[in-house]
Amino acid sequence: MERRAKIAVVGSINMDLVVTADKFPVPGETIMGETFAMIPGGKGANQAVAAARLNADVSMIGCVGDDLFGEKLIGQLRSERIDASFVKIEPGATTGVALIQVQEGGENSIVVVPGANALVTPEHVREAEAAIRGADVLLVQLEIPLPAVEAALRIAREHGVRAILNPAPARKLPPELIRLADVMTPNETEAAILATGTVEGAGSLEERIDALRRLAPDASLLVTAGENGVRTAIFGERASYPAYRVDVVDTTAAGDSFNAGVAVRWGEGADLDEAVRFGSKVGALTVTRFGAQSSLPAREEVERFEAKTRP
Ligand code: RIB
DSSP: OOOOOEEEEEOOOEEEEEEEESSOOOTTOOOOOOEEEEEEEOHHHHHHHHHHHTTOEEEEEEEEESSHHHHHHHHHHHHTTOEEEEEEEETTOOOEEEEEEEETTSOEEEEEEOGGGGGOOHHHHHHTHHHHHTOSEEEEOSSSOHHHHHHHHHHHHHTTOEEEEOOOSOOOOOHHHHTTOSEEOOBHHHHHHHHHSSSTTOOOHHHHHHHHHHHOTTSEEEEEOGGGOEEEEETTEEEEEOOBOOOOSOOTTHHHHHHHHHHHHHHTTOOHHHHHHHHHHHHHHHTTSSSSGGGOOOHHHHHHOOOOBOO
16 A cells, blocks of 8 residues: 555635536526535635545635535535635635536536635645645645745745645736746646637647746646646656546536646655656546536445546
8 A cells, every 4th residue: 555645735715606507607697507505615625625535634715714615615525624714714705606508418617706715725724834844845836825825835845845726717827936846737728728818819739838837947847637638748758648538517616626636646645747647637537527526436436446548
């Protein structure tokens, strides 16, 4: 048995309010949907839960409001054996919510109202320094304020903890923040926004990777491209990894589970090449089920998964 990875996650915690409908409404239109569900989500919490189900020891650092959603989401983290002692309950704040619509074929659209996630501060992150210092890998995303993201990355750098920055949702970042990441995991759109600030005119995937490498020459890049797999630049070496063939139900949290898979295998001692293959399997299994945390696979399922690549 390989050693268990220790993962620290600094990020968002949301309650997802999910509806299904057979199409997306256009502005001004009202349409009838089919189903409604409340499912624990948030990119940070999804990555934490995914890593815990893959057998890692996980600490979560973030904020919820002092409301029913906050209470429920902390309970959910604890039920997954995650150390939630650095999840703060912010008096008077509402817990983050995401309004998600999933349409037939699994495509989604998401509006996030950050609530308490917007109150994560560098001081709060520094209070959790011991959890970050003790981790094999730090995972951060962009659903909390940038100063908190930067504080987490700085602590990791200071203690030699490897840091994965999942730049989602996309925004242009200061180069000094980008340079604190050892690995960056944008999807194709996020790669464009990071590289040039917009999607239009960002050029091919290779050009986006070139631009990102100029911004962060030392970071490894793992760019996810949905059914086209993952394109990487690991220590400058480019490689392509095919996507696995699965029946897509809902793509929500696919990126989160990929990130968690990479972090866990890397934290267990595998190299990034193997970690990307493992993360791709975790992501593939996630899209076969509905919802965010409801869709995250257990380690045994990933080990059993007979991966067939897309033709
Ligand atoms: O990545 C998926 C997540 O994005 C959802 O769970 C939702 O909460 C939004 O943060």
